[in-house]
Amino acid sequence: MYKFLKIIISNLFIVLVVLNQNAISKPLPPGSGAGDVPANILILLDSSASMNRKLSSGSGIDNPNDIVEDSAGNLIVGEGNLGFIKILTADNTVDPSFAPTTANPLGNRNFRGSAGDTCTLDGTNNSIVGSIRHLSLATSVLGVSGDVIYGTDQGSNPKIVGINTSGECIEVITNAELGNFRPLAMEVRTIGGEDHLFASGKVFQNGMRKRFYTKNLTTGNTSTCGSDYGGNLGNIIEKGFDLTVDNSGGFIYYTFQGHIYGYALTKTGDNYCPSDEDHDRYYRQGSSNTSHRKAEAIQVSPDSDSIMYVASSNKDVVQKVSLTGDSTLTSVTLAGRDSEAENTASAGALSAAEVNLKGPKALFVTSTKVWVSDNKATIQEFDENKFTVANIDTSWQAEYGGKKETRFEGAKRAIKAVASDSSLTAGANFGYGFWNAGVLGEGKGNINTVGKGYYCHVVDGCDYYRGWNGVHPEGRSQLFNSDSGISVGISKEGAAQIPEALDATSLQWGTDANAFAQLADEYFEQHKDALNLEGSEAEEADCQISYVIVIGDGEWTHGEQAVEKIRSLRQNLGVKTLVVAYGGGLNASGLRKFDAMALAGSCDDAGSPDCQARIDADTPQMLKTELASKIQQIIAEKLSFTAPSITATIQEGGSLYQAQFEYIQYGEWRGTISRQSVKGDGSLNTESSEENWNAAEKLKNRSNERNIWTTLPDNSYIGNWNNWTTDDKYLSDIESLFDLTGNSILDYHNTTSNCSSADDVEDGINDDIKGLINFVRGIDYFDYDGDCNIIEKRAHLLGDVYNSQLVEVGPPDANSNFTDVNQEAYWRAKNNYQSFVSANQSRQNVIYAGANDGMLHAFNSITGEEEWGFIPPFIASKLPTIINKAYDGKFAGDPGGTNPIFGVDGSPVVHDMYIQGLNADGAYEEGKSWRTILMIPYGRGGAGFSVLDVTNPIINGGQGPLHMYSVFNDHVNSKVLVADNTGQITEYQYTQATINIDNSEEAKIASENQNTADAADSDTCEDDNSCTQQDAIAACQTNAIASGSFRVNGTAACFTGSTFVFDIEVPSDGAGNVSQDDLVVTEIINGDKVKINFASASMVDGFLKVDFGAEKTFNVGTGDASTNQIVLQTSCSSVGTDPVGYDYSQLGETWSTPRIFRIPAQKGDANINDDKYVAVMGGGMGNTFVCSGSNVFLVNLEDLENPGSIFGAAINQGAINIIDTDTSDIANALPTTPVVITPDLTRGVPWRGAMVYFNDLEGKITKINLTNQTINNAELYDQTTLFKLNATVENGRYSYKSMDATIGRDTNNFWLFGGTGDFQRIGDRSNGMDNILYGVKDEDFPYFKHLNGVNIPGQLEGNFEEEAKKGADAANDIDDTNVCVDTTIDTTGGLCPGPNEQAWVIKLDPNAPKRFRKVSAPPTVYKGNVFYPIYEPPEGNKCNIGKAFICSADDECGTNNSSELGAVIAGEDCLFVSRGILSELTIFADTLYGNVAGPAEQEDTLFILSTNAGEVTTYRRSWRENY
Secondary structure (H helix, E strand, C coil): CEEEECCCCCCCCCCCCCECCCCCCCCCCCCCEECCCCEEEEEEEECEHHHHCECCCCCCECCCCEEEECCCCCEEEECECCCEEEEECCCCEECCCCCCCCCCCCCCCEECCCCCEEECCCEEECCCCCCEEEEEEECCCCCCCCCEEEEEECCCCCEEEEECCCCCEEEEECHHHHCCCEEEEEEEEEECCEEEEEEEEEEECCCEEEEEEEEECCCCCEECCCCCCCHHHHHHHHHCCCEEECCCCCEEEEEECCEEEEEEEEEECCEEEECCCCCCEEECECCCCCCECCCCEEEECCCCCCEEEEEECCCCEEEEEEECCCCCEEEEEEECEECCCCCCCCCCCCCHHHCEECCCCEEEECCCEEEEECCCCEEEEEEHHHCCCCCHHHCEEEEEECECCEHHHHHHHHHHHHHCCHHHHCCEEEEEEEECCCCCCCCCCCCCCCCCHHHHHHCCCCCCCCCEECCCCCCEECCCCCCEEEEEEEECCHHHHHHHHHHHCCCECCCEHHHHHHHHHHHHHHCCCCCCCCCCCCHHHHHCCEEEEEEECCCCECHHHHHHHHHHHHHHHCEEEEEEEECCCCCHHHHHHHHHHHHHHHCCCCCCCCCCCCEEECCHHHHHHHHHHHHHHECCCCCEECCCEECCEECCCCEEEEEEEECCCCCCCEEEEEEEEECCCCCECCCCCCCCEEHHHHHHCCCCCCCEECCECCECCCCCCCCCCCCHHHHHHHHHHHHCCCCCCCCCCCCCCCCCCCCCCCCCCHHHHHHHHHHHHCECCCCCCCCCCCCCECCCCCECCCCCCEEEECCCCCCCCCCCCCCHHHHHHHCCHHHHHHHCCCCCCEEEEECCCCCEEEEECCCCCEEEEECCHHHHCCHHHHCCHHHCCCCCCCCCCCCCCCCCCCCCEEEEEEECCECCCCCECCCCEEEEEEEEECECCCCEEEEEECCCCCCECCECCEEEEEEEEECCCCEEEEECCCCCEEEEECCCCEEEHHHEHHHHHHHHHHHHHHHHCCCCCCCCCCCHHHHHCCCCECCCCCCCCHHHHCCCCEEEEEEEEECCCCCCCCCCECCCCCEEEEEEECCEEEEECCCEEEEECCEEEEEEEEEEEEECCCCCCCCCCEEEEECHHHCCCCCHHHCCCCCCEECCCCEEEEECCCCCCCCHHHCEEEEEEECEECCCCCCCCCEEEEEECCCCCCCCCECCHHHHCCCEECCCCCCCCCCCCECCCCEEECCCCCCCCCCCEEEEEEECCCCEEEEEEEECCCHHHCCCCCEEEEEECCCCCCCCCCECCCCEEEECCCCCCEEEEEECECHHHCCCCCCCCCCEEEEEEECCCCCCCCCCCCCCCCCCCCCHHHHHHHHHHHCCECCCCCCEEECCCCCCCCCCCCCCCCEEEEECCCCCCCCCCEECCCCEEECCEEEEEEEECCCCCCCCCCEEEEEEEECCCCCECHHHHCCCCCCCCCEEEEECEECCCEEECCEEEEEEECCCCCCCCEEEEECCCCCHHHCCCCHHHHC
16 A cells, blocks of 8 residues: 655745854755844955966866877877767876868867767778767777877767777767667777777667677677676676776676676687686775785786776775785886875976876776776876885876866856755855956956956956946846856845856956945945844844855955945944955965954954854865855844744554654754554544654664664665664775765864864765764764763664654555556556465565655654665765764754755655566566565755665565666766666766857967966066066967967967857757757846847867857956957757667756656557656756756656656657746746646546646646547647646746645546645745636646647657747736636636636735735645645734635635634634644544644644535545645
8 A cells, every 4th residue: 555644844944143153054944933024135256367277287087088108109088978088298288289171180089989080991981979988099000100099989979989090980880780789988908019909898788788799999800799798797898897808818807886707808810709608717896915905997907917007086095906816916107196286396206195186987908007097087197117015106297188177167057056055045145246346347457447457456446336227126237247246135135146147247457346346345345224234224134144255266456445344234234254365375365354354354353152154165066065165154143043844644444643843943854753543533632642653752762783774786786675883895886876866974083173183084084984974873973962971872863853754664455456458557557466366465564764964764654663764875975965064063062963965855756666676685686576665755855866676675585675777967067877776877078058268279378378377477567567477478469360270379368350269069050050049148238137149050070160140259367358248158958968768967956846747659659568667857946057057857666678768768869858938937847746647537428548737836737648649630749738837936826835635426527636835935025926826727628638728749849939938928827817717706606707717716815005915835626625734924024924725715716714613813814823833734533733833822733623525426536646
């Protein structure tokens, strides 16, 4: 039985934010305490020219997946989806002449191939590379003179491409030649004077096939080695990461799960193949001198078969080992440590233990060199002859490469990450501005050019702000150009607007502290009333917190004057200022100036508890971490939050499950789940009995070890389901998960910390990695109780269950009594579901709950004991964010603390499916069987989900739950991550949709030139205008001046021309031309964003070439020319992964709860056997990423070759897009759960599949056809706008809450019900607010029909967006009295909609004065009535607590019948419940159950009320509850 138990703490946001060593990284439920007023945060970013310095001093590369050294000593690097590049080792520069083409004979930097390339060995071929992974070097290739570099392309057209050292195609080994497999590993090895290429991989053809390919490059003979491989070798080929072959052709070695497996080779003719499927050698990873560290990459020395080099990503080392037997080896020596810092020492002067490596991932070994690439985009050179015990400390020679990213790009990325985190933005309103020096936007100038950069940098007196242009918060500062300005006023929409504003920000010369000080001081003074500041007349000023965050990378001028303004801002208006020293380039003098500003911005007296030190952030990652940490600390110090929030959900058997949590100010919130039995009359059985339990108490008192597990690529959980431990066996793999998305482990405990004498404390993060693992298990590592015993159990172990529903799973009992062959019940009966039921009739009932301690918990529903806890791998990567060093001993009694986070915050769903499942070993079965599958979205924990097999929910006899796959959209790092059933994680990179002129290839050359000149000038040259090297390259160059190509020959810090080139892919036609529709270009002109039409744009050799039709300039130097503030934004359809089946690039935070059903393969498909199980869910909350969230995802739950891929991706080019209309200014998203109608829920419908309805954030109700129906010319995936609510930012009709549905008794029509309100700002009282309750009928149900005079075409058709917008614009709407009846004042039924009217509406604010009411939870339909939870903010002072109401309406008429619920207070139109906020309502025995989170004096938060039940004879539950 599967019963959905409704959680009531749903989407609860809005929190007062203050900063005083208190932290919270997620908001408290709105209405739950006094002070629900969002903080004001204004971010002011340094936009001076120095911000264009690269974060590394190297040549700048991306993602060096593999490397080879050519015969000339230069490096060829595989840059993933960018192809091949060449680094000239003589001067550590990227060779710009590499990969010449007809279009660009001077070179393209990268070899990316072309569809009709002319290759030396095989003529015209498709050499386009999608994702280069492995490289290898051949020097003896038949028909070729010189080196050939082979690379595996793991993109959508898998193959192996060979090029020469000039970047020209030599040959393409096609997918067909390989044997149709995707090449996962490859090496070229010289054996007996001949070069042999070895490759292996997998292909799904009637099951997973593991194949091998070898080619004797010297003779040209090839072999596929006979057949598909099974056994141990087959498993290794499928999952192995790297391979290497010895010099005699005796053995091939693979890495798998960090270990090394060896297989004997046999020579047949000219080729070598594996002799059998069992391994002949095996070397287990470990940390002793007789083992190797966990292997990421391996290579046998070219000089000895017994010497092997190992790169260990987990341990951040490169190791040399000696193979002494078939299972024994000895560690010779190793080098490396975990650090993102550059290696800058002289050759031979860096000891092995000081070589900074960050996740080394590739090796290339010659007789004289050892090359290693790593995740900080560097390549390290070692002297192979010195890689010995005696000489290892002189072996390191040089570092090459380094990330391309500039300080400015990194800062923008960090700020976007913060602005997109709903756990941060929900409690604060954000604004954004930028600053450098100058007020004219015309460059540096000189001391005599008043208003230009140098003048304002040196002379005090430039006027920066000058008031506001527009109606705040819309508009901008009056002074707004490339020098300075505030482009985003502080508001609830500010965070969403920041990314676009960042992309439009350009750089100029100079660093005047007056700029940011004036911007902050005058902005807050002008808008103090609107922002509720001290000294204003706002009633809520006493609970308003406001901050400025200033980010700078260099020493500023006029610091003393700026200090006075910042101090005055704090003293007069209560606005504090935080100061961030960014980029690591500040000298001692500059840091002292930052210290003085930080003091002035936070306190009056040094040493005061209020004082905030400057924040140091050398890297973008540190900037992201520090910004998030400080914003987390801006919390409600005066917040009154006491009453726990409780879910009130009734099990059909008569049990009330309550999930509640206790707010902890400095740590993980304390959650619990309890069970109480319910009597037949709906009252609670409060007597103590074994049936009533408290899971938190059970967990606290547990004596045996907990079963906590995750999926690790090298260590299976199967057997004990307890691999989340600090054992050496698991430690490095868990550490890899922590590092996966770039969240840093901080050094919390060390020899100078509060608990320096505690057990196992040491400097560095090794102890903190183990401590974090143990904390999740329940150990008090962060010293909550202040006794410095950091190995004892915490007082409370269960985290809060916040937004997650509970689901109970017992013996399978889905319906197999079909009445129609279209039903899933028929599919069950057809495939012997009853045997599955019989075999599992004694299966234990288990309660599943997602909690923000990072786990999906499984509790025994009878005893309340925890059976196990699963940590999704991509939630594990978020766990480092709980660490806040500021909490170490900072509170009374010297306790510590952590940041609470959103972890597993989504709602699990469960479905019995007939699929190829996993066997007891975790491998996929050959045939199908019945399985119970659980899918858990992460909710506010992130943009992802995990799928488990819970057929065996209890760990017993070697059986238990199994991980099938997990998917995550890491939008900050622009990649989709997929973890398969073994825990192996695959990355799919994509390109973000926005780029500006600063990112052009011309800008990169100009910036490199400027950085070189800047390094040659003295650090103080700006003070006396003696920057001679920079001034020498200040004059702008054109392509003509730069010998035809500034990209290749430019020597200036400024480029002017009409044509710019960008490293970005956008859709183009067959000739490479890009249309105005696919590329939107805007420019800031006179402070306003203006769309401009470019003359032409085309894709040439993998680059976007844009002719703007007029000269534009990029200037990063000291000249007078001003950079044009140009932004290029591609359409959302161009942001995607290769392959498209994993294009989750537009998936937002997965707030939407999935629904599982079987979908037909195509329109009119009569074959039920090829239907597939899919999960449908909304795109979630996209936050700041404009392409995220406004879509519907169909997750294919059956594709074993591509686990977790998108169903219908080829037809829809990814997800099903829901158009973001131009008529609403709300950035669209689908955070809601769909209403899904299947034949099992509506008997007699003549189709298979599902009809799906979504209400989206901007107020459209969209109907999607996911059936095989054939009437009305409907196609699978067709959509139409059924109705719209005319939502705008002004009227606040946001649809955060899902709809409910039913079929009415009187009309027999299908009705949808919903309500609106900005739940993220539930206390908002904007004057234009106009929220509603509504009922809408679908007169065409159960069929799909195109409405509004528009047949919306498929997404691959060019006019999809245009036609979809037309359809949405023409749809019936809530304000049209011809189709919608306003029943606001109807209490008798006299205004019931007629047969020609489609909807009814109740306005929540019909009369003056406004009460600013909004829905606080989804509606619940029951026996002819719809029940809506309503919240009304407090009158007057927003710091107080509002009121909770229930409004009841007739489902078909919209008649207000709230009075039937009880005594309605005079003057009210709905039933008053209590002060606070009301949850979603649950019904049992004609009784409503809900919960109110509210004021301190309210102890009993459970609300129970008899319903006004009606229509008993025609009663039918709502679809949401039936589902």
